[in-house]
Amino acid sequence: MDNPKQYRILTRSSDLAIKVFGKTQAELFANSAFALFDLMTDVEKVEVRDHLTLEVEGTDRDDLMVNWMRELLYLFQGSGYLLKQFQVLEARDTYVRGKVSGEKYDPDRHEVRREFRSVVYDQSRMEKTGDQWTAQVIFEL
Numbered sequence: 001m002d003n004p005k006q007y008r009i010l011t012r013s014s015d016l017a018i019k020v021f022g023k024t025q026a027e028l029f030a031n032s033a034f035a036l037f038d039l040m041t042d043v044e045k046v047e048v049r050d051h052l053t054l055e056v057e058g059t060d061r062d063d064l065m066v067n068w069m070r071e072l073l074y075l076f077q078g079s080g081y082l083l084k085q086f087q088v089l090e091a092r093d094t095y096v097r098g099k100v101s102g103e104k105y106d107p108d109r110h111e112v113r114r115e116f117r118s119v120v121y122d123q124s125r126m127e128k129t130g131d132q133w134t135a136q137v138i139f140e141l
Contacts, residue, residue, distance in 0.1 A: 026088035049103040
């Protein structure tokens with residue numbers, strides 16, 4: 001019985017989709033940012049030590065939401081920031097500006113529960129329905 005392969009490949013989705021809600025466009029951006037870090041780590045253990053200003057542009061609402069989320073993810077991946085407070089100062093269809101607060105990742109105090117590789121443009125969108133704003137964001141894990 002010669003069987004050199006002692007494993008099988010199981011198909012598994014490498015994407016995670018979230019749906020986010022807000023009463024205003026600004027609240028939707030803030031809630032989307034919170035969702036990213038809440039899924040990534042225990043935000044209760046993140047302290048507010050650093051404050052950063054973010055300005056993001058997009059060609060339309062969908063592009064803007066994806067760029068906003070990519071910028072937030074880059075703050076973690078590139079600079080090691082875990083964020084927990086999000087104040088959106090200005091939000092339009094092609095521009096968002098806000099203040100984000102948190103601290104640098106500390107392996108002794110923070111656990112990264114979920115690693116996000118990127119934000120997937122395809123199928124990510126933002127829209128207003130009645131008096132509710134919603135966004136669907138797809139992450140590649």
